[in-house]
Amino acid sequence: MGILDFLRSKPKNTANLARERLRIIVAQERSTRGGPDYLPLLRSELLEVIRKYVHVDPDAVNVNLESDSGHDVLELSVALPESEDDNA
């Protein structure tokens, strides 16, 4: 890094960081808003059961409740890890 670069160096753009973090958390909170209170507990208990059998990341389990023309659909998706050994 030349001396000119050093003089010109700016602090990191933390506003971008704030924006990206907020985008994610706001979207996540909106998706659970208005849903039943048991969703977070349901999610964590499901995660426990799944972890008995497969090693998954806490973020890999997604529980979603959607209302669609009078029907409530509880959607559960689990991203399974790439298998390192197939005996797991």
Added chain:
Amino acid sequence: MTEILVVTSGKGGVGKTTTSASLATGLAQLGKKVAVIDFDVGLRNLDLIMGCERRVVYDFVNVIQGEATLKQALIRDKRLDNLYVLAASQTRDKDALTQEGVEKVLKGLEEDKFDYVVCDSPAGIEKGAHLAMYFADQAVVVVNPEVSSVRDSDRILGLLASKTRHAENGSGEVAQHLLLSRYNPVRVAAGEMLSVQDVEEILGISVVGVIPESEQVLAASNAGVPVILDNESLAGQAYQDTVARILGEERPLRFLDVQRKGLLKRMFGG
């Protein structure tokens, strides 16, 4: 028709009371008959910002409990005679506020032909905040360009859409206005602060006003004069624009650009 406008935010310390005082004063300056109510039971502060703290005799809870009439409790502003303040109770517990009690007071104000009632919400999402927004026709959500404030505002916007009289009765929607305060264009330009566009994009709603961070806000609260009455200050002018927009006028946003510093200022700071 009395228009009920709540000033809310979720997070504390973002400028709700400053905003309530200035919006109420601004509406009164334009000839509207306005009452501004402090809903923060136990932590009365609007009276100080409005500069009428020594004239509080009866408060909001006194009226709800029938210990005083609305007329006795409303404090007429010394500067504008169509502006009134209803102070929060300093001594009672929060349960003193009830939905029926608040409704009774609002009905009384409607009978007295008030054009606007500005409800200054306490922080949080508990009872006081809930009651402040429950009867609202319009809401001003005060947000600072800062992560926790933006997140809390989103929460409040969700509550406004579901936990209000209009939402519950299906009698229309609460009009939502986003007011961005403590905005510092220099820090935004340096990438240190969320911009107007960032906040609008994250929350999915456009701003009704942007209040620049200003030393005059503290000076105004020190003196007990709502900052909107300080015509010289940028914050005061930005509040005047905001009031005009709430009344439906179109005005461009001001004070968003970095004011260029002269060479000398740049060299020696300032």
